[in-house]
Amino acid sequence: MNDINQFDVCIIGAGVAGGVLAAYLGKHGLRVAVVEKSLAEQERMIGELLQPGGVIKLHELGLEHLLDELDAQQIEGYGLFMQGDNFKITYPVYKGKTITGKGLRNGKFVQRIRQQILDMPGVTVIEGTVKELQESNRRVTGVKYLAKGSEEEQHISAGLTVVCDGMFSAFRGQLSGAEKKVSSYFLGMILKDCNLPYKNHGHVIVAKPSPCLIYPISSSETRILIDFPGNEAPRKSVELTTYLTEIIAPQLPLQIQPSFMIAIAEGKFKVMPNHLIPAKPFRKTGVAMIGDSLNMRHPLTGGGMTAAFSDILNLGKRLLAIENFADTGPIDEAVQKFYASRHKQNATINILADALYGVMQNEDLKTACYDYLKSGGKHALEPIAILSAISRDEQLLLRHFFAVAFYGVGGIIKPFPTRTKVGRSYKMLKAAVDIVQPLVMNEHPGLFTRSVFRMAGVVF
Ligand SMILES: Cc1cc2nc3c(=O)[nH]c(=O)nc-3n(C[C@H](O)[C@H](O)[C@H](O)COP(=O)(O)OP(=O)(O)OC[C@H]3O[C@@H](n4cnc5c(N)ncnc54)[C@H](O)[C@@H]3O)c2cc1C
Incomplete structure (x- = not known):
């Protein structure tokens, strides 16, 4: 390991999955390199509600403190609304304790994770874009990347490369046989100083034609996600504004409507596709995938980050047991066992998300x-x-x-x-x-x- 480009693990992407994986492995003394396209804070409308099961996983990873100092909001359960009727359900107690979920700003959360790995002596964070997986004898041995602002290709070698490059993964095609399906689109807006009917709860509006989700993400901001079924993205237009004003607004609880109308007038919409991507990784040595590059489900139930943290704990524990990352056998065995066992933790998250979405249609x-x-x-x-x-x-x-x-x-x-x-x-x-x-x-x-x-x- 004298080569300065040689690491135990190389991670592509420092989003929620790659960042937390690096923090877990780095904390336990592994030599980790992370290549991330942009270290700047992003305004994102994904990954803003972490379910209690995800909070528990972060705790098991020893990284629950990453949720501190984010102005994250406690989520105690869900309120459901349909045609003028409503009720609430509170999250159950876990091992005698109340574990709340967290509503948060995804960009802030990712930056906090990144700060943690930037401060770790064993983790090298590089701002750059991975262009290619480096291979030798059909084994992935690292990555080729362009550092930000440079035209010169550089490389990193590692016993294991973990692809965490998210929903638009450039490497999924070579590593997985999964077909990508767009189930619908979410149009997202931020509601300012919105007075929710059930404080500290997620709100599901069982609307026609499709559901809306509402939850607090900071002490002054509330996220609303409006579902558009089918595979055509809604576009900013007079028709869209009319639809939101005349079809969606009247189905929202009365006290949400004023901040919703203000958000429509401001017109700061974001639109994201909602994918279904089952995990179907090929058996390729020297490489693994975690997070959205591997597996996606409809975000209606907010399960993506919890699935990623469950996978990180599963694979991470196996990697920590490896004595020497120059020895490829135990690495390949760890990845195989991870893929063979991960559905035990994630099947319910995956099935529920798209089954509930199907029910809503x-x-x-x-x-x-x-x-x-x-x-x-x-x-x-x-x-x-x-x-x-x-x-x-x-x-x-x-x-x-x-x-x-x-x-x-x-x-x-x-x-x-x-x-x-x-x-x-x-x-x-x-x-x-x-x-x-x-x-x-x-x-x-x-x-x-x-x-x-x-x-x-x-x-x-
Ligand atoms: C609309 C929507 C709402 C959602 N809401 C929730 C929710 O409430 N709760 C929840 O748990 N989940 C939610 N999810 C899912 C959740 O956001 C994802 O599961 C989670 O963000 C996946 O993390 P990731 O690290 O795989 O991807 P990301 O967080 O997207 O990270 C990928 C990283 O890889 C980097 N990257 C990409 N390509 C390269 C490259 N070639 N080289 C270097 N770096 C690269 C990117 O810059 C990025 O930083 C939602 C998803 C959507 C679409």
Whole structure:
């Protein structure tokens, strides 16, 4: 290890995933290089609500302090709103303690993570753009990059290269067989001094045609995300302003409407695509992916950062057990075991996100879901335990998912069944199976789950 360009681990990207991975490995004495395109603070509307399960993972990584000094807001649960009705659900207690989520400014959070790694003696942070993975004998041995402001290509060699270059990853194509699907777009705005109906709660507006999310991200700012289904991005236009004013605004709680109208008038919109990218990494040695480069789900449930932190703990612990990064065998074994086991932590996060989004696109399922959660007790507490990523129990998630569909059948056929009502119920159950089956299949299901879905496929 005399080469100054030789490291144990090289990380591409110092966003949420790459930065936290570097902080974890650096804290434990590994020699880490991080190449990040731009170290300047970004105004981003992604990754602004960290679920309690993500806070717990940061704690397990020994990095919970990264959430300090951000003016982050405690998130205690969710308020749900539909057609003039509303109720709230509080996050469950974890090991006897109340763990709140955090609403935060993503740009500020990323800068705090970066400051931490810049201060670590074992971590070298380079502002530059990785152009290529460096390979030798079909093994990735590091990266080739251009430092900011330089035209001269430089290299870094490492036992393991971890690709954390986010949703528009330039390397996913060579490292994964996953197909990228855009489910919808979020249009985001910041509401100033907005008086939320449920203080310190996320707000889900079960609106028509698609949901809106609202949560505080600092003591004076509240994020609103408005979903636009389909794969066409909304564009700034008179039609868009009319849509927001006449269709969306009236569906928002009354006390949010004034700050929403001001935000529309200011016109500071941001638009982001919402992707579904299952994790399907190829077996390539010397390299791993973490974060959005590897796996994405709909952001409706705010699970992305929690999934990334779960992966960092999984892979990170395995890497810390390696004695010598010149020895490739243990590195490859660590990456393989990481890929083989990661779905146990992330299946519920991934399935719930796109299943809930699918439910929100179906009028009968949407109503069933709202009524089911509103009925309270276990119907509310267990699903919110999964949403918060405090519980990662896939069977529990599937039980509640189908319980919602059958609850909906009960609602439709009451007070007595007719042919039309039975037909509508069948359609709704089929829709539920169609929504969840491909999502479950992406997550390495066990034999039992696979058999159940095969049977469901025969019935529907
Ligand atoms: C609209 C929206 C809302 C979301 N809301 C939430 C939420 O509330 N809660 C939640 O948990 N998750 C949310 N997510 C998901 C979450 O934001 C992501 O899962 C998370 O940011 C992924 O982190 P990452 O490090 O993989 O990517 P990023 O944080 O995007 O980091 C990637 C980094 O790589 C750098 N980079 C890229 N290419 C190169 C290169 N060639 N060389 C060097 N550097 C490079 C970039 O500059 C960037 O800094 C949301 C996503 C979207 C789209």
